[in-house]
Amino acid sequence: GNQIVQYIQDRVDIQWAFTEGAIRGGDVSVAGVYWSSCMLEMVRRPPLATTVFINAKEYKEGEDVEARVGERLQVRLSVQNCLLEPVEDCRLLVKLDQESSGVSSVGYTGSPGLFIPGNLGAGSQVDHLHTFLPLSPGQYSILVSISLRFRCKIYSWRLPNLNLDILL
DSSP states (O other): OHHHHHHHHHHEEEEEEOOSSSOOEEEEEESSOOOOHHHHHHHHSOSEEEEEEETTEEOOTTOOEEEETTOOEEEEEEEEEOSSSOEEEEEEEEEEEEOSSSOOOEEEESOSEEEEEEEEOTTOEEEEEEEEEEOSOEEEEEEEEEEEEETTEEEEEEOOOEEEEEEO
């Protein structure tokens, strides 16, 4: 187990860039390792794979979501550790933000954040549920921030904004 991890660590350099735009990317360089297409797909995944569900429907990046004033929006984040090692001190923060158009009002239940003490093991998954109740019409964004500690370094990034149109 550890010998394989060390072997790969000595030969693989992965650099991820998370931006606020619609494009996320990364660079991978590999020396002296033969990869199958299946193995390469594993290398291309981000450290934590995040799936977002709005009212139990999986959200696809760039998709616009409509809801009504007073309609409950349940946001569930499913986060999986895609690394071969555990990560520590994972934190998620979910926030609903309305575009500046005067007075806004949003009710919510549950904690806007999730802290996972200790380790999130390789391949492990956690879910976080947050409920919003928009009380005024307008355009909203759901902002999701993630941070973790891996090999004594802290990494943090934001998911692309999830856009919501709240109608009367």
